[in-house]
Amino acid sequence: MxxxxxxxxxxxxxxxxxxxxxxxxxxxxxxxxxxxxxxxxxxxxxxxxxxxxxxxxxxxxxxxxxxxxxxxxxxxxxxxxxxxxxxxxxxxxxxxxxxxxxxxxxxxxxxxxxxxxxxxxxxxxxxxxxxxxxxxxxxxxxxxxxxxxxxxxxxxxxxxxxxxxxxxxxxxxxxxxxxxxxxxxxxxxxxxxxxxxxxxxxxxxxxxxxxxxxxxxxxxxxxxxxxxxxxxxxxxxxxxxxxxxxxxxxxxxxxxxxxxxxxxxxxxxxRQAQGGENQENKRIKFLRDELINKILKTIPNSKLNGDKKLRVANNVNVSFKGVEGESLLMLLDGEGIAVSTGSACASGSIKPSHVLMALGRGPLESHGSIRITIGRFTKESDIKKLLAVLLKAVKRLREISFF
Amino acid sequence: MYSKKLMKYFKKPKNVGKIKNADAVGEAGNPLCGDIMHMYIKIKKSTKNDWLKKHIIEDAKFETLGCGAAIAMSDRVIELIKGKTIGEAEKLTPDDVAKGFDLPKQKIHCSVLGIEALKNAIIDYECKYSDIKQDPA
Missing domain, CATH: 3.40.640.10 (Type I PLP-dependent aspartate aminotransferase-like (Major domain))
Known part of the structure; x- marks a missing residue:
């Protein structure tokens, strides 16, 4: 069953x-x-x-x-x-x-x-x-x-x-x-x-x-x-x-x-204009920063794509050396986690992402990226689950590749 | 997007790894496509003259940096060439590799990857053991 x-x-x-x-x-x-x-x-x-x-x-x-x-x-x-x-x-x-x-x-x-x-x-x-x-x-x-x-x-x-x-x-x-x-x-x-x-x-x-x-x-x-x-x-x-x-x-x-x-x-x-804080955006940004910091800290040879500060509150885009983005997406999907790939490979084109190439990333790095975007209904426990699964999946794919 | 069969090969590839002292190594792929495959083969040589028919691939392994389809196709091509003579392996086509996997159209090139790596491995073998080429057929 x-x-x-x-x-x-x-x-x-x-x-x-x-x-x-x-x-x-x-x-x-x-x-x-x-x-x-x-x-x-x-x-x-x-x-x-x-x-x-x-x-x-x-x-x-x-x-x-x-x-x-x-x-x-x-x-x-x-x-x-x-x-x-x-x-x-x-x-x-x-x-x-x-x-x-x-x-x-x-x-x-x-x-x-x-x-x-x-x-x-x-x-x-x-x-x-x-x-x-x-x-x-x-x-x-x-x-x-x-x-x-x-x-x-x-x-x-x-x-x-x-x-x-x-x-x-x-x-x-x-x-x-x-x-x-x-x-x-x-x-x-x-x-x-x-x-x-x-x-x-x-x-x-x-x-x-x-x-x-x-x-x-x-x-x-x-x-x-x-x-x-x-x-x-x-x-x-x-x-x-x-x-x-x-x-x-x-x-x-x-x-x-x-x-x-x-x-x-x-x-x-x-609420923000009245001197209060935008609680929703504050919360999302906090979760986002936690995600970025933990990924970069726990997964060797990972790299954040795009400016860390001039960045919208809900976006994480990372490249992992020796890993192709779509295969990572598929492994995460198998664990019930939906992310997106920076490369357009999955969507019918085999060209690397035009955005990452414009940032000066090489084609392999561009293919090796995933985009994780969070929002209003993302919970802290979701982030923990993602981190655990991501760590394993990257490790697994690096075993398959010659990294 | 992918068939069950392809997902099975992608999630549990059976032939991943390097072979120490491989008789031949073949590489294929293109960073622009994001798929690169390394193939290692071990060959059981024969003293008989006809190397295409007598030299047998006794073991093969791969390492692939690539998408789900590229990994599945890499594993499949290894499965197909094990136990075959060089001559038999040389005749394999991308269609033979992809058969039954229901590859999405934009992933057809992944079935070519394995065949290219195989061809390059065979060339490597020929170069390393150039004496075999000089054998009278």
């Missing part, structure tokens, strides 16, 4: 579980409050009001106006809209885009698509700590630059990029230009929302991508912040939803869920 093993989840950067509070708020909209938010009858208006409330919540979190929030299907759609929409709207002003080598594939692939259509893209390098230099952004800016897109937090190594500083730089560069908001500044904040200040004015961004399923909300919903006056074309054409910026029936349960997820984050940050 096979015993069902308890599963422990360490892949919060891939997706988070739905918070039970979020789920409760969503439920009526999957049930009797099903009406189309664009319908004029009172049932439809009930849905429209729920969307309105979610939009207000998110606008409050971003410190922007409600009509600057556009609901989408997720961060991938947001980023595609930004790249294709801005390049289309701004093509008469220039053809140059600046981004980094460590962006999410939905950004890099959108860039490739635009390169085929005559746009020039500068892919900024990062230091070995996984952080882009503001001076490199400055050097790359030209009179033809229409868009600068830099992620807030890297999804693989968790490094925090200096968005506010780049925002200031772009503002000063702009004062030389006659075109309003030129170039446009975008950040993909999908991995940042849980942990960092997303005030769009403090950051100085014109566009920001958010995702629902990384913040204990549902999958299939996201939000794009578009500062008023930003030149951008829609990706989806059709009905007049979202002021024509994103056609398609509003995903009411998803939007309500995303609003509720942001509300939960606001509660913790509000």
């Amino acid at each position: 096979s015993k069902i093993k308890e599963q422990i989840y360490f892949d919060y950067a891939a997706t988070t579980p739905i918070d039970p509070r979020v789920k409760r708020v969503m439920e009526p909209y999957l049930d009797d409050k099903f009406a189309n938010a664009s319908s004029v009858h009172s049932m439809g208006q009930d849905s429209a009001n729920a969307v309105l409330k979610a939009r207000d919540t998110i606008a409050g979190f971003l410190n922007c106006k409600a009509n600057e929030v556009v609901f989408t299907s997720g961060a991938t759609e947001c980023n595609n809209t930004v790249f294709k929409g801005v390049s289309e709207a701004m093509k008469e002003y220039g053809n140059h885009i600046i981004t980094t080598k460590i962006e999410h594939p939905c950004v890099l692939e959108s860039c490739k698509y635009l390169e085929k259509r005559g746009f020039k893209v500068t892919y900024l390098p990062v230091g070995s700590n996984g952080v882009v230099k503001v001076s490199d952004v400055e050097k790359a800016l030209t009179k033809k630059t229409i868009l600068v897109s830099i992620m807030y937090v890297n999804n693989e190594v968790g490094t925090i990029q200096p968005i506010a500083d780049i925002g200031k730089l772009i503002k000063s560069f702009r004062s030389l230009s006659s075109v309003p908001r030129f170039p446009i500044f975008h950040t993909d904040a999908a991995q940042a929302v849980n942990y960092l200040d997303c005030d769009v004015d403090k950051l100085g961004v014109d566009l920001m991508s958010l995702s629902g399923h990384k913040i204990y909300g549902p999958k299939g919903v996201g939000a794009l912040y578009i500062r008023k006056g930003t030149l951008i074309e829609p990706l989806m054409h059709g009905g007049r939803q979202e002021d024509g910026m994103r056609a398609g029936t509003l995903n009411t349960p998803g939007i309500v869920g995303m609003g509720s997820a942001i509300q939960e984050i606001k509660k913790t940050t509000l």
Whole structure:
């Protein structure tokens, strides 16, 4: 008889579980409050009001106006809209885009698509700590630059990029230009929302991508912040939803869920603003640090990828010499522990991670990494279990390899 | 992602290790793919002329740095060549190694890894014992 093993989840950067509070708020909209938010009858208006409330919540979190929030299907759609929409709207002003080598594939692939259509893209390098230099952004800016897109937090190594500083730089560069908001500044904040200040004015961004399923909300919903006056074309054409910026029936349960997820984050940050501490983030950071320190201490020839300080509270990314990441993932999985590999090997490509390569890691080191991301529901006992299993698994794989 | 058979070979490989005084060593792989295999073979030599038919692989072991499929395929190729003559082993193809394992498409190259290591081991054997090549067939 096979015993069902308890599963422990360490892949919060891939997706988070739905918070039970979020789920409760969503439920009526999957049930009797099903009406189309664009319908004029009172049932439809009930849905429209729920969307309105979610939009207000998110606008409050971003410190922007409600009509600057556009609901989408997720961060991938947001980023595609930004790249294709801005390049289309701004093509008469220039053809140059600046981004980094460590962006999410939905950004890099959108860039490739635009390169085929005559746009020039500068892919900024990062230091070995996984952080882009503001001076490199400055050097790359030209009179033809229409868009600068830099992620807030890297999804693989968790490094925090200096968005506010780049925002200031772009503002000063702009004062030389006659075109309003030129170039446009975008950040993909999908991995940042849980942990960092997303005030769009403090950051100085014109566009920001958010995702629902990384913040204990549902999958299939996201939000794009578009500062008023930003030149951008829609990706989806059709009905007049979202002021024509994103056609398609509003995903009411998803939007309500995303609003509720942001509300939960606001509660913790509000306590912080009132002089209290953000207990959730403090706890996660404590567990994360414990995990990093114990791994580096107990497993010889292990190395942390990405800056130790400029790092989001929930991310651990480590390489083990003489171990390939996917085989380690499989062994951990066999023990009921879900992590992710830094290498894209498991997801259909045999190329080493573009992020770790950009950090200057060799291909073998890049293949030898795993990403452990924790979150709201991670317990201290989970960390202990992981450490014990990890130690054994690394040892086992080193016996098989010629390490 | 992986079949039960593959997981069995990956989790409990039976032929891991080095062979001291191996008659031949073969390496294969590419750091970019993240898979590198070392193969060690011990050969029972014969005084007979026809080395392809008469020299037998009596023991073989491997060490592999790689993904689950690479480790499973390494173990499988060793299993297949043990007890075979050099000539028989030389005829093995990646398909023979992967047969029955239901390899995911992006992992087909892992079945090539073992065969490449084997080919390199055989070349190593030929070089070390160049006299065997000069035997009239």
